[in-house]
Amino acid sequence: MTSLVGFSKREPWQDTAHSIEFKRQVAQEYLSGEMPRGLAKRHDITRNLIP
Template sequence: MARHRNHSIQFKRQIVQEYFSGESLHGLARRYDIARNLIRIWIRKHEEGAFDEDVEAVDLIQEYEARIAALERLVGKQALELEFLKGALKTHSGRKTRLHPSSPARWPLRRRRMPADGDCALDLL
């Protein structure tokens, strides 16, 4: 089965520098157990400037901003759920209301006696 590894920018820079200092693709691939084509890709990206520290910092900032946006959406969703549940648990005619999946949120529920099979049944008032 194929292995999928993530290599750091520093590791990629090191491999590219070793290649530029005279090391062969075959030798680097065998020593570090990576594909020669992957080293060629890293060399091309290095020549395009993709391994610069500024580019790395921009990528990191974009990754953080995307994560922050996802967390903000989650917090907003949870805040809406909390407001809904707070509204559903307000008292109705001096009695606490309970949610039931098949009933509207504010209909109060009360317990009936236990049926023979042991399930608890709920009735609408």
């Protein structure tokens, strides 16, 4: 199998992956009582990423 020049074999979801530090920050804010809607808006992420 050959790959096209300029294209990687990464999965589509990997292109929007957030850093571990970012995930920890959002998780900590959520666990401290922050509402998911506010977290999503402030960090510019979809609400579906927060439990």
